[in-house]
Amino acid sequence: MAITARALNRSTLARQLLLGRESLDVVDAVRRVVALQAQHPASPYLALWNRLSDFDPAGLETAVDGFQVVKSTLMRITLHMVHAEDYRAFREAMEPTLRASRLGDARFTASGLTLDDADALVPDLLKYADRPRTSAEMRGWLEERVGAPMEPVTWRMLRQYAPLWHAPVGGPWSFGTVQSYVAADTLPVLTDPDAAAEGLRTLIRRYLEGFGPASVADMAQFALVQRARVRTAVQALAGELEQLEGPGGTVLYDIPGAPRPAEDTPAPPRLMAMWDSILLAYADRSRVVPPAYRKLVTRVNGDVLPTLLVDGHVAGVWRPVDGGIEATAFHPLPGPVWQGLAAEARSLRALLADRDPRVYSRYDHWWTKGLPAAETRLLTGD
Incomplete structure (x- = not known):
């Protein structure tokens, strides 16, 4: 069975x-x-x-406080929230x-x-x-244990490897500049190839449920694991997966029966978060990011800017400014799309009002460097 880029x-x-927003x-x-x-x-x-x-x-916040949803270093060696x-x-x-x-990083081995x-x-x-425990407490414990000072980067490498969850510390978004950690409730098995292989099979199933259909290269990119490991896992799952062209x-590959809407299904405009997963989940990012815009929204240091999503694809970027949401479109947008974005801006400003009205302001330098x-419109939502 074949599937088009738009259907993907x-x-x-x-x-x-x-x-469409769902009630969950x-x-x-x-x-x-x-x-x-x-x-x-x-x-x-x-x-x-x-x-x-x-x-x-x-x-x-309730889910984070109760560790029903947890934050840790996982896929692509970066921070994710997962169930x-x-x-x-x-x-x-x-x-x-x-x-x-x-642990193989030169900054750790040094x-x-x-x-x-x-x-x-x-x-x-972990005990x-x-x-x-705060980051300072844990680093102090380690220094006492090894009997020598520990460089911050050494501690960073070790904590990113250890199965630690970030503990909420309050503030507008549960986590802030002060970092605290706690051992995972159910500890993973480390250094065991069989556990790693079974875990990857589970991750691939879950990835396809949330992001499929996808290629081996896409799966490897999502997790940042070797393609050979992904191929082995896909082969082991062959009886459970559907193959498409x-x-x-x-x-x-895909999960049989997973949603595949018609390619002409309407897609509403959205103001996407920085580093939203749909922008990073594929080796072929043209599924969501037009190739001409990729370097505009994914900057040289890895920052992925907050984007305008129009008809399911990145069409520009946005940022909060005094008085509203500044939306920069990379190509002309029709009036009804701007109206939809203005409605989104009104809702977003209400979310930010009591928390952080200038969220992401530390990244404003990307705008001053020119896009x-x-x-460009100021969306007040009025």
């Missing part, structure tokens, strides 16, 4: 709750969309606001990547610590983190 776009939007509990919503990119504390909130009707940020029940399998899937990239040292330290570190003859614009 609509499949992603449907599974990511972006064809935030915990169920996080499970549905698989993982929320969480480098910036506000982004999971804005991601769910884009996807849920009557989204109440207090619901996410707590998904965490163990996802972390086991990521074990080879995290171990090589964190400390004089070895893999054996790390393996000896981590279990006791110490049986309740939330994508654009250019690309082999795609191509067919049109």
Whole structure:
């Protein structure tokens, strides 16, 4: 069976709750969309606001406080929020990547610590983190344990490898500049190839549920794991997956019966969060990001700007400014689209008003450096 590029776009939007806001509990919503990119504390909130009707940020805070939804270093070696029940399998899937990239990093090995040292330290570190501990407390504990000062970067490599959850510290978005950590409730099995293989199979199933259909390259990009590992996992799942032919003859895989809306299904405009997962979940990002715009929204240092999503594709960027939301379109947009974006801006400003009206303002320098614009409008939502 063949599937077009536009139909792939609509499949992603449907599974990511972006064809129409749905009435879901935030915990169920996080499970549905698989993982929320969480480098910036506000982004999971804005991601769910884009996807849920009557989204109440207090619901996410309750889920975070109760560790029903957890934040940790996972896919692509970066911070994600995931359902707590998904965490163990996802972390086991990521074990080879995290171990090589964190404990094999020259900044870690330069400390004089070895893999054996790390393996000896981590279990006791997790016991110490049986309740939330600040970053300073945990680093101090490690320094006492090894009998020497520990460079901040060494501690960063070790904490990103260890199965630690970020503990909420309050503030407008649950997490802030002060960092606190706690050991995962159900600890993953580390350094076990069989556990890693089973975890990857689970991660692939979940990825396809939330982002499919997808190629081996897409799956590898989403997680940042070796394609050979993904191919092995896909082969093991062969009896559970459907195979499709994508654009250019690309082999795609999917969960049988998963939503695949018609390619002419309407897609409403959205103001997407920084680093929204749909912008990063594929090797072929043209599913959502037109190739001409990719470098405009994904900057040289990896910052992924908050984007305008129009007809399911990136059409520009946005940022809060005094008086409203400044929307910069990379190509001309029709009047009804601007009206839809203005309605979104009104809702977004209400969400931000009591929390952080100038969210993402630290990234304003990308605008001062210049962005191509067919049109820029101040969306007040009035």
